[in-house]
Amino acid sequence: MSIKEVESQVISEFEMFDDWTDKYNYLIELGKSIPAIDEKYKQPKYLIKGCQSQVWLHASYQNGKIQFTADSDALITKGIVSLLLRVLSDRTPDEIINSDLNFIDKIGLKDHLSPTRANGLTNMIKQIKLYAMAFKAKNQKNQG
Amino acid sequence: MDFDIQKIRSQFPALDQQINKKPFVYFDNAATTQKPKIVIKRLIDYYNNENCNIHRGDYFLSRQATEAYENTRKTVQSFINAHQSDEIIFTRGTTESVNLVASSFSKKFVNKGDEVLISAMEHHSNIVPWQLACKERDAQLKVIPINKNGEIIMEEYYKMLNEKTRIVAVTHVSNSMGTINPVKQIIDAAHNKNIPVLIDGAQAMPHLEVNVSELDCDFYCFSGHKMYGPMGVGVLYGKEEWLNQIPPYQGGGEMINEVTFAKTTFNKLPFKFEAGTPNVADVLGLEKALTFISSIGYKNIQKYEKELLQYTNRQIKNIDKIKLIGTAGKKTAVFSFLFDDIHPYDTGVILDKMGVAVRTGHHCTQPLMDFFEIPGTVRASLAVYNTKEEIDQFIDGLKMVRKMFV
Numbered sequence: 057m058s059i060k061e062v063e064s065q066v067i068s069e070f071e072m073f074d075d076w077t078d079k080y081n082y083l084i085e086l087g088k089s090i091p092a093i094d095e096k097y098k099q100p101k102y103l104i105k106g107c108q109s110q111v112w113l114h115a116s117y118q119n120g121k122i123q124f125t126a127d128s129d130a131l132i133t134k135g136i137v138s139l140l141l142r143v144l145s146d147r148t149p150d151e152i153i154n155s156d157l158n159f160i161d162k163i164g165l166k167d168h169l170s171p172t173r174a175n176g177l178t179n180m181i182k183q184i185k186l187y188a189m190a191f192k193a194k195n196q197k198n199q200g
Numbered sequence: 201m202d203f204d205i206q207k208i209r210s211q212f213p214a215l216d217q218q219i220n221k222k223p224f225v226y227f228d229n230a231a232t233t234q235k236p237k238i239v240i241k242r243l244i245d246y247y248n249n250e251n252c253n254i255h256r257g258d259y260f261l262s263r264q265a266t267e268a269y270e271n272t273r274k275t276v277q278s279f280i281n282a283h284q285s286d287e288i289i290f291t292r293g294t295t296e297s298v299n300l301v302a303s304s305f306s307k308k309f310v311n312k313g314d315e316v317l318i319s320a321m322e323h324h325s326n327i328v329p330w331q332l333a334c335k336e337r338d339a340q341l342k343v344i345p346i347n348k349n350g351e352i353i354m355e356e357y358y359k360m361l362n363e364k365t366r367i368v369a370v371t372h373v374s375n376s377m378g379t380i381n382p383v384k385q386i387i388d389a390a391h392n393k394n395i396p397v398l399i400d401g402a403q404a405m406p407h408l409e410v411n412v413s414e415l416d417c418d419f420y421c422f423s424g425h426k427m428y429g430p431m432g433v434g435v436l437y438g439k440e441e442w443l444n445q446i447p448p449y450q451g452g453g454e455m456i457n458e459v460t461f462a463k464t465t466f467n468k469l470p471f472k473f474e475a476g477t478p479n480v481a482d483v484l485g486l487e488k489a490l491t492f493i494s495s496i497g498y499k500n501i502q503k504y505e506k507e508l509l510q511y512t513n514r515q516i517k518n519i520d521k522i523k524l525i526g527t528a529g530k531k532t533a534v535f536s537f538l539f540d541d542i543h544p545y546d547t548g549v550i551l552d553k554m555g556v557a558v559r560t561g562h563h564c565t566q567p568l569m570d571f572f573e574i575p576g577t578v579r580a581s582l583a584v585y586n587t588k589e590e591i592d593q594f595i596d597g598l599k600m601v602r603k604m605f606v
Contacts (some may be wrong), residue, residue, distance in 0.1 A: 076220070076553050081604060084546075108561045108576060109545040129575075130543035131605065168549075 377526020
């Protein structure tokens with residue numbers, strides 16, 4: 057499935073929720089169920105600092121695709137992280153670079169990604185895109 | 201006068217709105233308070249009809265604005281019972297007031313090996329300016345310890361005052377915990393050794409009557425926006441003897457007497473410390489904030505806020521796995537807390553959904569959070585316009601948080 061297809065899948069899942077409590081309960085569930093990042097990556101090197109909640113992000117590159125694992129100390133943040141990884145992990149660098157992620161807006165979670173929201177998510181997306189650009193550059197260098 | 205909460209609330213347009221389809225409960229008053237209509241109207245009137253630069257223009261409007269501005273200085277003087285209006289310096293806020301003293305006082309009086317005393321519960325704005333000053337003057341910043349309730353340990357403080365101490369700078373009321381410090385004892389003990397004291401009054405002025413003559417503090421700093429006034433204006437009270445001795449903080453227009461390229465002589469107090477065009481509109485707005493507070497009276501404010509404090513304390517204790525940070529015997533209606541198992545950010549998000557605005561994080565007091573070994577707290581801070589119904593909505597919000605994060 058393309059990024060767009062996964063995004064529409066997420067959007068239709070969220071359309072089923074009647075009110076905000078259902079939606080946030082779901083995010084909390086997602087937060088609990090995300091495969092936790094390997095403990096060895098939970099160190100300052102992989103930490104994306106938010107003012108309040110923190111996000112750890114690790115990337116690896118295999119067979120032309122990037123795998124991300126991530127974790128956060130806040131459950132709601134972690135739930136949103138898991139949605140982002142569902143869309144963005146196991147993708148080629150180009151797919152990631154070209155993604156606009158507007159599903160976040162459509163499922164009503166946009167303000168969690170506002171730069172004023174001190175949860176580390178804005179920086180996490182920046183970091184994901186930076187990884188994609190870095191792996192792409194490395195790839196081209198190896199091929200060239 | 202009778203305390204009529206609905207009448208008070210009706211003066212604050214911002215309180216009358218819905219957030220997430222629920223009545224808006226504003227519990228972030230320690231960050232900034234909402235503004236009453238008279239303050240807002242004062243700003244509009246000034247810019248509509250009175251705007252001009254002051255102290256210079258020889259025309260009607262300028263004379264009128266100058267008079268209004270200087271009258272506010274007198275209003276502030278009598279509001280905090282300073283000896284004279286020259287001791288009232290208008291600044292951008294508490295932060296600038298502290299920076300002014302830290303910088304100018306240190307240049308004159310702090311030297312290599314000297315000590316500056318602050319407490320462990322200070323806001324960053326009463327830490328960092330002193331760190332900068334101490335670094336520049338090769339002096340030492342010493343920190344008065346606090347106990348687990350969030351109170352200054354006075355015996356330790358007395359021991360720390362010595363012949364090297366040049367100044368003591370402590371907060372009147374803690375922004376993170378609401379602790380009301382025994383500033384009178386702190387000042388008296390320092391004065392016994394001829395050491396001056398600066399008090400950060402940002403969190404005290406909205407709640408407590410402050411009498412600088414009675415306190416006998418040497419400097420007192422506060423902000424307009426935390427006491428129902430506009431943002432961008434604050435006050436530094438300083439005893440004349442000190443303000444005359446310390447050098448100017450910023451150079452520019454207004455603060456000079458005579459300027460040549462060779463040298464400048466400085467204007468007298470208070471203008472020596474008010475370089476550049478003053479923030480006239482906000483100063484006039486601040487005057488109306490004082491009018492608002494006076495119209496209720498500090499006695500009534502304290503009595504009512506104490507009721508809110510006790511009402512919240514009774515309810516918050518019944519919530520499962522909640523821990524209050526800051527349980528001083530004397531405190532304002534500030535509740536810093538944590539759930540054992542829930543991140544402050546998560547709590548804040550759900551409370552926001554429930555229409556309740558609180559602050560989460562370290563509240564610009566990182567060393568204090570380190571002391572309690574926590575990353576941050578959720579802080580609900582109340583003001584005179586808050587109600588028991590709002591506290592109920594807040595408590596319902598906490599119960600909802602509890603339910604959602606089983």
